[in-house]
Amino acid sequence: GASAKANVSGSGMTAAVPEKVVAQEPDLVLAPNVISDETVKKLRDAGLTVYKFRESKSIDDIYAKTELTGRLTGECDGAQRTVSWMKDRIETVHQAVEGEDSPKVMYVMSGGYTAGSGTFMDTIITQAGGTNVAAEAGIKSYQPISSEVVVEQQPDWFILSAGAKIPDDYGETPAAKENQTVSLNPNYVSQPAPQIVTPITKLAKTLHPEAYAQANVTTTTETTNTDTSGTDSKTTTTTAATTTESNGQPGLGVPVAVAAVALVGLLARRD
Template sequence: MKQLLLSAMLVVATLFGGIAVGPVGVAGAQETCSFPVTETDATGTEVTIEEEPERIVTLSPSAAQTMWEIGGQEKVVGVTKFSTYLDGANAKANVSGAGMTTVVPEKVVAQNPDLVLAPNVIPDQTVQTLRDAGLTVYKFEESESIEDIYAKTELTGQLTGECDGAAETVSWMKDRVNTVEQAVSGEDSPKVLYVMSGGFTAGEGTFINKIIETAGGTNIAAEADISGYKQISNEVVVQQQPDWFIVSAGMEVPNAYSETPAAQQNQTISLDSNYASQPAPRIVHPITKLAKTFHPEAYEQANLTTTTTEMGDDTRETTTTTDSQDGATGETTTESGGQPGFGGVGAVVAGALAVVTLLARRE
């Protein structure tokens, strides 16, 4: 079996210019995590984790989502109530309190965790209360950019013993964001309004604004000098003439916005707020959805990969369309200067590629 795999890889290397022969995995993946690990957190405290944690409590949906994405969900024993959208999170202990109470320290302590992951919105006093109870708590800095989310994902992997999963997740994120950036580069930027209840919207300095800009849109709230989450008047909305409305699932656009291109052309996009509002890996999903909607042709073109292979008198050009939303590979067409289809050598190449692709697939 090993000889077959090596042969397949050598075939691909010979025909396509060479590949690195070694363990199959994510390019640039980090080495296996090592413990003890010490990192300084947002409170200025040097937090040392002596051994790989087996019981983890997450105090925010973003921390929980990150653990799910990097493959560490089995280690999580406690979550907050706003994390229940994650598959299997209902089976974890709920450490939230009633109403808007984010966290109940006694519930966290009761889970006997090896590590507690706290977002920047958790008060330092709560963090100290948990530390005084003998728990190891790491409080994250605020994420202000997509690059910050990359870094936080990798750091979470280091702290929890999930380095490989974190590296793979960041690679997946960067691939999709890079595709979006390539697609929207040079394209006209449509005007966009994020519609919230009560006339509120998301302006400069919000993740919604980052999502809109990355996807190739212009946030009219930011253009109107609105920062954070504030109200925007109906008059300003109509004056700005947005081309698109963005809403959370179930939200409706006010009738007061009827005199805008977005309303007249019925151009409204619904986003999952669990993804759009959290500084965590799944933020790439709303970015991709918006880019595909704003710039469909450019996005499709950015996903076209053409490989030309010359072998003597036989030249083949293969074009593959990959959807960066989920990594699915679309239709592949092959034109051959020799016999139709792959031919003998082409079939060997296809088989070799299939073997290597199968081995590289995430488990």
């Protein structure tokens, strides 16, 4: 794995600078789908091996991307542990929200924008047992939403960026009247990587605190045992659930995990 990390971004951290990437002399470059084909071509023309990921649109896509990253970097076992950790946490959330009421939730962005259907924020809200009022109002992707529509939708909770406040125009909503807001790490909600589990679990605990606490008390796992006759038998056991905090994530080493979510990941630097 990589022994060090380097900033290969240009001004504003919005684009990779091919010359900075080449200077790192990587054996492998992992490029997210947002990296332009022109940049990828420049890197390949410079003699680098580059793998450009396709766009991830779902949790299943993140599972597949994580496993692919493991294969590309020789960290298959670590990738599988990470995917297993993700699935375990998501299953705990699903157990918690099943049969529960679905609070109305809205993601408040600057400039009057919000996240509708087809966004990872919509996935986070629905996975956590909420209803995305923007999607219910017919908004797709990231679009402006009028204050009239917000009030009409009557959201119970607002998801705010750190330090943001509820707009005055939203005052006649349950979320505003009860000051029911939750802040999610923007780095986690905007990047299709394993840490998307963190905002999903945080939101689930916020929307369904009692149900989540109960679901997280124990985790039921099913293991397969093989007896001396060669016959498989299934045993169900109940064990204490593992932590849901981000620092409890197993699997890929730090360099590999960063490569999976960074603007451009550099791995296995040449000696």
